[in-house]
Amino acid sequence: MDFSESGNQKINIENSTIALYIKREDLLHPYISGNKFRKLKYNLVQAKKENKNTLLTFGGAFSNHILAVAAAGNSNGFKTIGIIRGEELVDKVNDNPTLKRAQDFGMDFEFVTRESYREKESLNFKERIKQKFGDVYIIPEGGTNNLAVKGCEEILTSKDEKFDYICCAVGTGGTISGIINCSKSSQQVLGFPSLKGDFLREDIRRFVTKSNWELITAYHFEGYGKVSEELIKFINEFYQKYTIPLDPIYTGKMVFGVFDLINKNYFADNSKILMIHTGGLQGVAGMNKFLKQKNQLEINSND
Structure with a gap:
């Protein structure tokens, strides 16, 4: 970037x-505004080092992080996947400014129940992600890691x-x-x-x-x-x-x-x-x- x-x-x-x-x-x-720019900078570098072509992350319906990852992926040659909290949103993307912009940047969504979303840090959840989406680079909710x-x-x-x-x-x-x-x-x-x-x-x-x-x-x-x-x-x-x-x-x-x-x-x-x-x-x-x-x-x- x-x-x-x-x-x-x-x-x-x-x-x-x-x-x-x-x-x-x-x-x-x-x-890719403010702290999202800062948080994603070295994660994008690491994803390229690991030869990953897809970024996967998590967020809610109005998440700044979701949109930032979508925009960063679009401008840096990555596919992007957003695990979105709330399966009721599946038919409401066009009514949601954040999700609509993320979709316009090429992000694919996986809408999950709030119960399932709370398990996103579990090994079982991560294994299901790997089985469904393959060898993706995972960025945590909000983007916070080392x-x-x-x-x-x-x-x-x-x-x-x-x-x-x-x-x-x-x-x-x-x-x-x-x-x-x-x-x-x-x-x-x-x-x-x-x-x-x-x-x-x-x-x-x-x-x-x-x-x-x-x-x-x-x-x-x-x-x-x-x-x-x-x-x-x-x-x-x-x-x-x-x-x-x-x-x-x-x-x-x-x-x-x-x-x-x-x-x-x-x-x-x-x-x-x-x-x-x-x-x-x-x-x-x-x-x-x-x-x-x-x-x-x-x-x-x-x-």
Whole structure:
């Protein structure tokens, strides 16, 4: 994949000594966006080393990862297969913006029940995959593995050493693990999980040895995929003021959390904060479709 370095954009905050910036990883690629670009980089290299011609991965109906794998496969000469959670979606691909785009990139789908999907890490499930699809290169749900963490270790550059805090959204833990590994000991890495629960701490500890990190668990808005009118209003106001689109599942919640912590004086005066925009904007169309059906406030976006 070609690489164009994303830049840090200043976020002006009135009446504050805080220096706030956002790293525009969302600008790396329109579909292989943000942390997905980083996570797939070395997995694609490994797949080619192993002479695999097919990438197989897992995800839900609106998965950023599913679309990113489809787009990456299409541009790098791989066939792609998506194991999709929810067999009821088999006849609804054309109504789903994420799956339709992935299909347009050539991805084949295998829709499975939620019960079967929960067994995807079992040996029996993997054996069935091998029997049905042959010698494929398997990328885990969300893309997190050692090679993904290696890719995410390239998010921070020497120019980012001046920041006191690095903030990012957390899904499966791969992105923040890479950031922790490449951070300086003087920096504090703050993760904002989009899911409920403390299990992510153990997942992250599998990939890191440093202790300069913390999970801020107060901004998941009741769990993965859940949003509120307060969050959507914040995302829309942020877009109007800074012309930076945010997704409601990951980065939007993280940025909301950072602003709330600033207002609560969590950060010391004159702190320098870098927020990581991990992409995910393709999911806005699907979320807006859901919000429109519920007659709820929709998200402003340039997508």
